[in-house]
Structures are given as structure tokens and as C-alpha cells.
Amino acid sequence: MDINFKRTLLLVLSVALLKFGNGQDSTQLVPAILTFGDSAVDVGNNNYLPTIFKANYPPYGRDFVNHQPTGRFCNGKLATDITAETLGFKTYPPAYLSPQASGKNLLIGANFASAASGYDENAAIINHAIPLSQQLEYFKEYQTKLAKVAGSKKAASIIKDAIYILSAGSGDFLQNYYVNPLINKAYTPDEYGTFLVGAFSNFVKNLYGLGARKLGVTSLPPLGCVPLAITLLGNHENGCVSRINTDAQGFNKKINSAAANLQKKYPGLTIVIFDIYTPFYDLVKSPSTHGFLEARRGCCGTGTVETTSVLCNPKSPGTCSNATQYVFWDSVHPSEAANQVLADALIVQGIALIG
Template identity: 40%
Template sequence: MLGIIILILLICQTDFIMEELGIKELLPAYLQPNLQPEDLLTGVTFASGGCGYDPLTTELASAIPLSDQLQLFKEYTEKVKQIVGEEGQNRIVKTAFVLVVAGSNDIDNTYFASRVRKLQYDISAYTDLIVGLASTFFKELYGLGVRRMGVFSAPPLGCLPSSRTLGGGKTRDCANDYNEAAQMFNTKLSAELESLNIQFPDARLLLIDIYNPLLYLIQNPIKYGFEVVNKGCCGKRLS
């Protein structure tokens, strides 16, 4: 049985993945009041919008911190044990594919937008900080029995509408400093995941690159049916 347990997510991505794998159309929230027992066996989300690896990011967004999400995950495993027994619980957690999506809010909101961390760190030191916090989080998941993790990279943050407005000049181009920060984070995150794969040979931590595919789409909009990508939120479809 394949279980997909999402701790932090971008809803569109995870729902597409769930549907493509034929598991379920939508991924239910673990805290959803009408959650059914069978949903626990095929995947739930513990996500909280605005959360980040940096605790300050989560505090600024009034989101559920990673530490609390881990506690919810522990609670989840106990419920699964009640349904399928300890052996079944261990099998589900061990074979589950845990998707983790974080880092973007740290860089975009906490570092650039609020400038709180920018007063304390340069971007190299800050990306070191959040990659270190991410690594600690992955190790905690490993300690809870998780062996397969898909970790999303940061997207081209400089191409977000807000970043274009703040740092893209009159033509609202992608802001280079945001994109460079995202690339720096992604490079360090990739290296850390490789290190953890060596440290934990029975686990597999995979970096899911969304930076390059999204940037290619943005730089080649006509190939995807768009002719304008620097105005509004979603561009303009070709007729």
C-alpha cells in the first residue's frame, strides 16, 4: 500500500501528483473535521499556509510551525496503528512518499519582503540557516520512520508578481536578486540531501526541481499558449 503523507504543500502540486498516481483526486487535510479513517491510509496533509523552515516565517504568517506539524504526524501514526495494527502502521510510514514544500516563504517573505532577516544575515548566511533547519526537519522525519521524501526546490521567486513590482523596474522584469537567492538555496539544499542520502543509506531523499521548468515556461510563454507574462497574475492566453 502506498501512502502519501504531506507535511507542507502547495495544493495544486500535490493534488496533481495524487491524481496522476491514481490514489485520490484531492488530498484531505488531517485536521479536516469530516476526515474518514480510510483517508488516513492513503494520504493526508498537515500543511499550514505561510509556513517555512525558519520559525520566524511561520510566526509572521501565524501558521502552524513544523514542530507542531510533526506532533500531528505522530498523532496520525497512532490512529493508523489503531486501524491496521503496528506492523501495518510501520509498513505504511516506511513506504510512504512524504512531500515537503518549504523555503519560498522564508526567502520571499521573511528575507526580502519583511527584511527582518536581511538585517541579521546576508543571503549566503540566511540560505545556510534555512538549509540547516530543513536538514534537522528531515532527520526528525527519518527518526519517525519515514524513508522516502520528495523535497521541492524553491521556484524562480523573482518572477512572482510581487517581486516584479518591487524589484523588476518599470518593465517589471524578473528580479535577479530574488532568483539568485532561490538558486543559492536550491544548490545548498541539493547538496544537503545528497549528504543525508549517504548518512542514511536506507532512505531516499529526492530533490524535486521546479525552478528550471517554471523559469523555462516564463521565458518561453508562447510555447504554452501565453504571450504576456509580466502583467496581471497569470499572463494572457493566445486566442
């Protein structure tokens, strides 16, 4: 990010802090962050599930606090971790299924996300992940616990003023639609996208009913540039798989349109669709501009197909020594260094959610 732009952003955040900082931890711009979705934002819920989609072993987490794996699908921090720090949080909202999600830790929010979940409930169930409908049930449970800790009046204030984050859709396409003939023979990518956006709209309606008012939703990244897609679906073409990127862009148009309609329909609702596609595509196409050397394969192992414990693990041969040079950590997920670039874009786009 341009240094002058960063200074301007910090000034905006400082003004927001002065304006909205009363009545909560004086360093936080919002009282809490509540996160739903998939592996891009899962901070360890899958550690407690009978699924192969886990990241609670090395080399995951090797550049995180204490160099310990937590269940984050990254060598270090997720974009949402970095965003929380920018918003003044000293610690991260805990994974809801973890022992840390209790007592006063609940005051800053919770994370309900689950790797291999998404808008398609059936895919989440097959993967033994937490479907979005169940994530909402956990959120209801969280509200009851929060009221016991904070009192009902303060709990209601936290729920109303919190920022809600939703990340889903990438796995629906990469780990479900493109590899499942039962689905890709029955639906065109456009039809499947319409189905997923319907699920998104239903989720937002239910989340709004539970008190959420400020929602940030990630668009799809350029899925055709993900190493896994290039390896399995690229047909040896150079660079990104263009048809998959076209599908992602089509989906993004649909979700932007749906969000605009939802915002008109529900009073007091603010939805920001974070454009992940543009900054991520820029990273992959011009890695050296951002200080990266490698954008076609991940750091872990061969970096071409590793997404689960089966393939990215302590014995994976060829894992790079310096992940800051890589846009991708494994064959799907960004490195912490790439997440920093994405988080810079998120915080600028999400100013409307603060306050």
C-alpha cells in the first residue's frame, strides 16, 4: 500500500477511535468481531471435528505467535487477524469450539468458521465441516453465553455494534463444483453461482434476524490463479485458468447485486462486499511489485496440490524456508505476507463498517 495512503487511513481510523471509542476498550474501534465461513477465516474450529481438513500440525503456524500451529490454514496470520489488529484488538476472537471461547474472552467476539464449509450445505456436511446454518446456531448459543458474562444490555450493544465477517464460496467451486461430476453435469457454473448466492441471501436474512447490522463479505478471489486449480484443471496452459476466473467474476457480480438488494430490504443493514479479486489478481500477476518471488506454487511441499493433512505436513519434502517470498502458503491458501496485502485492501474497503 502507498505510504501516504496508509497515513491517511491511520488518520481516518484515529478519528473513528475518538468518535466511537467510548464505552468499550479504548483501543478498539468496534466492540467485537464475529466471523463465519470457511478455511480462509477458520482459526481452529476444525481442530475439534472429525475431518481431514485440519491445520493443527506443523508446518502450519510456523511463523505465528510462539511458532505453534493453531488450526489456521497459513504459516502465520490470516487477513482477518491482521484486520483485528488494525482495529485495535490486542487478542483475536477465539474459535467457538475451543476452550478459550468462554468467560470474558467472549466480549470481543467469536469465530464460527470451519474449513471446507461454504454456501453449499451438502458439501459442508460431506466434508464433516460446520455448515453455515450450524454456524448460526452456534452464534445464537454465543449470544446466550455473552448475556451471562456481560449482562443483557451490554450484550445487546455488543451484538448491534460488532462487525460481522463472512468468507465463503471458494471451496464450493474448487473443492466441490469443479471436481464433482454430480454437480458440474447438472449445473452450469452460472447456475451453480445463482444457487450459492441464494444461500448467501438466506444466511444474511437469518443473521440480520439475530441482530447483525454491519457485515463484511469477501468476494471470490481469482480461483483460476490458485496453484491447485492450475495443477488439476489448467490443461497445461500458461498462467491462470481463464475460464475459472471468468466463473469467479460472474459470481462476484451476482453477490454484489444481491448485497445491494439486501441492504435496501433490511433497515439499518450495512453490507460491504470486499473485492478480494482485484488485489489478489494483482499479486499473482505482478508478484515482484509487492516483494514476492513465487506466485504459481505454494511454499509447503511441492506447492501444487497440498491442501489437507495428507499432503502438507512436517514430512512434506521441498517446503520453502522463507514464506514471505511466496504469495501462497499451500496450494490454496495465501501466505501471511500475502494476507497482509489483502488486509490492507480490506480495511480501506471496510471503512463504512466502522462506527
